[in-house]
Amino acid sequence: MAAAPAIPPAMDRPHFIGIGGAGMSGIAKILAMRGAKVAGSDAKESATAASLRELGATVHIGHAAEHLADDATSVVVSSAIRPDNPELARAAELGVPVVHRSDALAALMRTQRPIAVAGTHGKTTTTSMLAVALTELGLEPSYAIGGDLAGPGTNARHGEGEIFVAEADESDRSFQKYDPEVAIVLNVELDHHANYASMDEIYESFEAFVARVRPGGCLVVGEHAGALELAARVAVREDLHVVRVGEAADADVRIVRITPKGMTSEVTVAFRGSDGAPVSELTFTVSVPGRHYAHNAVAALAAGARLGVEPSALAQALTAYTGVGRRLQLKGEAGGVQVIDSYAHHPTEMTADLEALRGAVGADARLLVVFQPHLFSRTQELGKEMGEALTLADASVVLDIYPAREDPVPGVTSALIIDAAAAGGADVRAEHDMAAIPDVIAGMARPGDLVLTMGAGDVTDLGPKILARLKG
Known part of the structure; x- marks a missing residue:
């Protein structure tokens, strides 16, 4: 197992504005688990606030300047925090550095082997599937997810292993801060219209994300037309290995069949060998219905395999995934x-x-x-x-x-x-x-x-x- 990563200096005593949010709370939990003195505020009481307190964090309800401690080493914000927030104003008075959520998460991942999961849809589910399967295999991953896993009941964890799985949010371009070893792009569509005016802007943003994949790293793409277009745009990069997953006959990780079984699906896949011929098939169960969730599971399988996890073991470990909050x-x-x-x-x-x-x-x-x-x-x-x-x-x-x-x-x-x-x-x-x-x-x-x-x-x-x- 890898040694526990050090806490970035600015994250030693962080204050989170909106600490109860899905993305913010995950980072706060990981920092608390690593030994940081975490504090923050949120608009209302919640189960998330209670879970943060159990980890030793100080959570204030409501936003007020006095909630920011004088010894805070940073103030962490998301794009949703308005400029007139009183805690943000207090940070300016004290000269406390303001750190965007994405920069904080990037700093946490930097010394590990990150898998960053992106796409207009399916990020949370795919990240969750990977987190559950890698944990089931005893690999002790760290993870930060946009929803609570049904089993552990949390959206984040500091693990002692070397792999860090994170949901990569394109909505405000913040995913361009990460430098993953493996990136997953499930699909690319026009959304978040307040931040993107056209598909060209969306593609440019995703290209910037992929450009930060570590040299020799991997891009896993789904068979969605937008994801395939992205793969074609970044094909000029010779140090990037592209793996295509889907039902197409020439997919690198091919979905041979999806068999619906009530509220679950049975999925059979085949990996292409170095000579292009398919190798032996793997069959496993996905605990939620629908072809899109089966595709998410196969993308997770392909990404884990690129980090050296044995495919058949990972496929069976994926059966341990039982869902994530708010995803069916x-x-x-x-x-x-x-x-x-x-x-x-x-x-x-x-x-x-x-x-x-x-x-x-x-x-x-x-x-x-x-x-x-x-x-x-x-x-x-x-x-x-x-x-x-x-x-x-x-x-x-x-x-x-x-x-x-x-x-x-x-x-x-x-x-x-x-x-x-x-x-x-x-x-x-x-x-x-x-x-x-x-x-x-x-x-x-x-x-x-x-x-x-x-x-x-x-x-x-x-x-x-x-x-x-x-x-x-």
Whole structure:
């Protein structure tokens, strides 16, 4: 095993603004596990705040200048932190360096063998699959993920091994700070419209990410058209080994078949030998339904193999993956109705999850969706496509837009989605009062149905409330 990496000097006593966020909390947890004196603040109390305190971190609720200790060695922020934050202003007064989240994560990974997982969709799932499988094999990886693993119940860990698996976020170009030994790019699509104006800008950003892969390193690409285009653009780099995964006959790691089995899939793959001929096949189970999750698992398999992990052992270890929070996560069952939660908020993700569940439920079961659009900019650009995705459901209820970091845009509402869904023949309705949703669903659902709460905002909080209402 490798020796525990040293804490970067600026990270000895860090203060995190928004410490409860998925990305921020992971870095804070790893630093706390490595012995740093971690502190921070968040807008509200949460299970994440409690878990950080258990690791010895000081977590304040609310943002105030006095929360920043005089001996802080850095203030860590994400792109979501506004310039007028009082703790940020206090940092300027004290002369405390401000470090972006991506720089902090890059510093943590630098002395290890990083696998960075990128793509418009599937990052969290693929990173999680790798983290679980490598842990199952006793390789003690460190990892930082955008969601909580179903087993360990955490999004980050400091491991004693040499491999560090991290989710690489393209939304604000911050993934351009990492220098992985292996990079995974699952897909490339236009999203994050507040930061990217065109596909050309998206490709330029991903090219900058791939340019930082270490000399002699590897790029694993999915068979999505955007990922293949990226591979073609970076082909001029002679010190980069490109591995293509997918169902195409000439894929380097070929998916021979995917066999749906209820809420799981059985996947068979074949690696191409040095002479181009396929070697012996491997078959393993993926614990979540849908072809896209099978593809994610195979990308994880290919990346681990490039770091020297024996493929057949890694394939079997991937069966230990049991899911990650908000990625088709079963919240429970009541009255014969299953309630599942999905983070899907882009039309491609929505379609993939709805198709997966449609294939997994029985012929007589209905798929009922509660969808919360995420961001005004995304709804403005992709509202029609979101509505088209909802035509895959038997019935949908659409909430108001979750603004996150954005201010409202005149004329941009959930009606853009509802109108597109209705035009496609969908049974869809609006609901402006989130508190009314449990009663609405109780009036719609019948035994055997599946209810899906979907979106990247606080729609995830509805699952337990719907279940409680279904129990009567």
